[in-house]
Amino acid sequence: MTEKKGSSGRGQRDLKVKVKTARGRRLSSTRWLERQLNDPYVKRARAEGYRGRAAFKIIELDDKYRFLVPGARVVDLGCAPGGWCQVAVKRVNALGEKTGKARGTVLGVDLQEVEPIAGADLHxxxxxxxxxxxxxxGWLGGSADVVMSDMAAASSGHKQTDHLRIIGLCEAAAALAFDVLDEGGTFVAKVLAGGAEAGLQTLLKQRFAKVANVKPPASRSDSSEKFVVATGFRG
Known part of the structure; x- marks a missing residue:
């Protein structure tokens, strides 16, 4: 690796990590690694103890829509590696650290085993x-106030196929949300822009008071991902 130096103010240097292509490493892999090393959200995640940059996506969405409130019961679908659960634990007061605030619950589920997170119940x-x-x-002891999902299907390399797969995942997550959400609840999920999400939007508008489509700042500008935030579940 080499460092590219530039000026960013008196007495300071703006250091950009430049990755040399190693033998056996594809150019695409080198570019991905370089992007990761220079991504400010990756650096913030490390500094603040989050398991990935995706934590800042749910932080930015919640800052805008305020669904992770103290006392809320939250279900995180496809929660690995756990960044969204980490954020939810703090915001819903799952550890009971905020005196005088209601204590919430965070339930994370995933196909794979997830390393424990203090304050989260992982399955x-x-x-x-x-x-x-x-x-x-049963694990929650009742209904949920929030169902959220940052799931994405494994990439096939074919844009339209990947779009259909993630819409399918989102529709399945919405179906579970309809079964477990309490009246007035919130559903948050990642989708990919591509044209096949119209049916999902129609379905959500029938079951929720408001449906918004958002691309938070932490979502990379070259990614087609966006998030649907549906609030006011009608039951």
Missing amino acids: QLDFLADDADELVK
Whole structure:
């Protein structure tokens, strides 16, 4: 690696990491690594103890829509590696650290085992299983106030196929949300812009008072991802 130097104010240097292409490493991999090393959100995640830059996406969405409130019961679908759960634990007061504030609950589920997070109840579960909704409500001890998902299907390399896959995941997440959300609840999920999300939008508008489509600043500008935030579940 080499460092590219530039001026960023008196007595300071703006250091950009430049990655040399190593033998056996594809150019695309080199570019990805270089982008990661220079991404300010990646650096912030490390500095603030989050498990990934995606934590800042849910932070920015919640700053705008205020659904992760103290006392809220939150379900994070496809929660690995756990950054969204980390944010939710703090904001809903799942550890009971905010005196005088209601204590919330954070439940994370994923196909793979997730390293424990203080204040979060993590379970290895296929949320597409027939009994997933009942298991989730059992672990929560009732209904949820928020169901959120940052899931994305494994990339096939074909843009339209990937778009359809993630819309399918989002629709399945919405179906579970309909089963576990309390009246007035919120559903947040990642989608990819591409034209096939119209059916999902129609469905959500039938079940929620408001549906917004947002691209938070932490979402990379060259990515087609955006997030749907549906509030005021009608039950």
